[in-house]
Amino acid sequence: MADQQRCARCGAPLQPHHGDGESCPRCLLALGLSTGLGSRDPTPAASPAGGGLAGFPDQLGELRILDCLGVGEAGTVYLAEQAPPAQGKVALKVVRTGLDAAEVLDRFEAEHEALTHITHPGIAKMLQTGTTEDGRAYFVMEWIRGVPITEYCDRERLTTHRRLALFVEVCEALHRAHEVGVVHRNIKPSNVLVVEEDGKPHPKVLDLGIARALDQRLTAESLYSARSLLSGTPCYVPPELMDPSGLPPEADARSDVYSLGVLLFELLVGTPPFDARRLRQAGWAEMVRVIREEEPAPPGRRVRGLGGVAATEVALQRGTEPRRLALELQGDLDAIVLATLLKDPSRRYSSVLDLATDVRRHLRHEPVSVRTLGLGARLRRFLRRS
Amino acid sequence: MAAFDTTNWSVIVRAAADDSATAREALAALFEVYWYPVYAMVRRYGHNATDAEDLAQAYFARLIEKGWVKEVRPEHGRFRSFLLVSVRNFLHNERDRERAVKRGGRTRAISLDGAAAEQRYALEPVESSTPETIFERAWANEVLSRALERLRNETAKTEGADRFERLKGHLTGDEPAETYRELAEAWDVGESAVRVALHRMRKRLGTILREEIADTVADPADVGEELRHLLTTVGQ
Ligand SMILES: Nc1ncnc2c1ncn2[C@@H]1O[C@H](COP(=O)(O)OP(=O)(O)OP(=O)(O)O)[C@@H](O)[C@H]1O
Numbered sequence A: 001m002a003d004q005q006r007c008a009r010c011g012a013p014l015q016p017h018h019g020d021g022e023s024c025p026r027c028l029l030a031l032g033l034s035t036g037l038g039s040r041d042p043t044p045a046a047s048p049a050g051g052g053l054a055g056f057p058d059q060l061g062e063l064r065i066l067d068c069l070g071v072g073e074a075g076t077v078y079l080a081e082q083a084p085p086a087q088g089k090v091a092l093k094v095v096r097t098g099l100d101a102a103e104v105l106d107r108f109e110a111e112h113e114a115l116t117h118i119t120h121p122g123i124a125k126m127l128q129t130g131t132t133e134d135g136r137a138y139f140v141m142e143w144i145r146g147v148p149i150t151e152y153c154d155r156e157r158l159t160t161h162r163r164l165a166l167f168v169e170v171c172e173a174l175h176r177a178h179e180v181g182v183v184h185r186n187i188k189p190s191n192v193l194v195v196e197e198d199g200k201p202h203p204k205v206l207d208l209g210i211a212r213a214l215d216q217r218l219t220a221e222s223l224y225s226a227r228s229l230l231s232g233t234p235c236y237v238p239p240e241l242m243d244p245s246g247l248p249p250e251a252d253a254r255s256d257v258y259s260l261g262v263l264l265f266e267l268l269v270g271t272p273p274f275d276a277r278r279l280r281q282a283g284w285a286e287m288v289r290v291i292r293e294e295e296p297a298p299p300g301r302r303v304r305g306l307g308g309v310a311a312t313e314v315a316l317q318r319g320t321e322p323r324r325l326a327l328e329l330q331g332d333l334d335a336i337v338l339a340t341l342l343k344d345p346s347r348r349y350s351s352v353l354d355l356a357t358d359v360r361r362h363l364r365h366e367p368v369s370v371r372t373l374g375l376g377a378r379l380r381r382f383l384r385r386s
Numbered sequence B: 001m002a003a004f005d006t007t008n009w010s011v012i013v014r015a016a017a018d019d020s021a022t023a024r025e026a027l028a029a030l031f032e033v034y035w036y037p038v039y040a041m042v043r044r045y046g047h048n049a050t051d052a053e054d055l056a057q058a059y060f061a062r063l064i065e066k067g068w069v070k071e072v073r074p075e076h077g078r079f080r081s082f083l084l085v086s087v088r089n090f091l092h093n094e095r096d097r098e099r100a101v102k103r104g105g106r107t108r109a110i111s112l113d114g115a116a117a118e119q120r121y122a123l124e125p126v127e128s129s130t131p132e133t134i135f136e137r138a139w140a141n142e143v144l145s146r147a148l149e150r151l152r153n154e155t156a157k158t159e160g161a162d163r164f165e166r167l168k169g170h171l172t173g174d175e176p177a178e179t180y181r182e183l184a185e186a187w188d189v190g191e192s193a194v195r196v197a198l199h200r201m202r203k204r205l206g207t208i209l210r211e212e213i214a215d216t217v218a219d220p221a222d223v224g225e226e227l228r229h230l231l232t233t234v235g236q
């Protein structure tokens, strides 16, 4: 396993007979995800440095742009190479037009100042910010040669146990940011990539501080765009930030607790708590209603409800059988996940650390706080253990 | 395949209820495209080459005869997951190969190239794979190679065969500058023309991939999810 050939770009293992000049099949297939989504394409019109004939610009200041890594709601991310002597590869996020670059960077600086005081291996480093000639803000960040955490776990067919261990690491990284007062506000699989180093997976949180700087994610237009619907993004937005009647409150750590809960749900069950197909078809108002009002089914019950083919597939990806998987989830994990997804922020885990602690307790077969808080539950648990 | 939408899974699922001849023919066409993953899975379950081919034929005969397709529901409306689970069940219930073969293995309802399949199977990293991972990976590779083949043919027609061959290794990007320069010199065009050609080919490949996948899902809105699933299988 250790000496297996890997794609230099996404880190996915390559097959033994993979030819030298051949492209990575995973990266080729991923081309299908950046096409056909209709909305914003990384094509010329407003390229940061002019030129831009190949769908993306050649150069931005000292950076030579090599390729487009993907398009998000906020802009386009490129793979770029630093000029000598640095010469490392970096990720460059160029914010779309329509946002005042000076305001964006001002807001970002305020957050970033705090982030410069911490380094955490689980947080992708921000290297530089700036404004393009045509007045758009850009961010130069550490390039993460990885894939979204959900994809990684499914590819490696990680068991529930190992998924939880990885999830705890994500919580720890995020907690570090919370300690210096920075809330992420946009946790979702494409913002949590996993890289393998020395054969071990390491999650890396991307885009810290950016969501706030962009004042992103809060409009019907952005949440109900084809891209965000197809990537399942609306599911990750906490209900309190989806206020249909005007200005939503400032996000705090508990908003991240919610989005982490959605991520945990998806890691455990394979789909987010609210059916993506249904939200897609529901229309904006109904989507907001579902997320603000409907109680999601606990993960265990969700797996049991999947039925035949889908259940088998989800279980296979977790190295188990459907009935076993449902049993693993029911109880502690159901309780933990539901406690993160409560509509009222004040009833959720009050910090990401509390959430991580409970998951760790579960991994060690110790009683978890969400269940021991009720005396009845504690008693039941006590009786079962003795 | 994408051109004939009578052969796609959504049509089959819709037509399966009345068990029409069209549905059966369409199913045969789709099964012929994706039969190698089935073959590889059966082989990995421990059957030899001859038996694996017979069992694939027998499975297909049963699929038609018993109207299993009728069981498909929209929520598991993907041909890939349907085949995976239904072939597994079939193997489970047909431990006795003779019985399976008698029930249809010798009827040769569809044309399958066993020799070619066995040649491909010889390249699989068998020890490190389960029957299911082999199936899934082979499936994703099938989708990809069909899409690349279409792209090759299209590019050959419009820009000459050399274009595709020289560019295909660069479809995923992050080229050193020399690559563009060399190709530009070879074709006597500017570097930006090379970048444009590459960008266009990438976009086109993305579209073709989505079309190929659309043929295997019951609801076109599922293409993205299916694609995301395939991403997890090629590196297994
Ligand atoms: N630093 C990075 N290293 C590697 N890949 C990255 C990096 N930053 C972004 N990407 C990838 O590029 C793509 C686009 O990223 P982008 O952040 O623009 O969109 P997003 O994460 O889908 O949505 P959002 O704008 O809400 O963050 C994503 O697939 C993301 O995983």
Ligand SMILES: [Mg+2]
Pocket (backbone or CB within 6 Å): A072, A190, A191, A206, A207
């Ligand atoms: Mg992002």
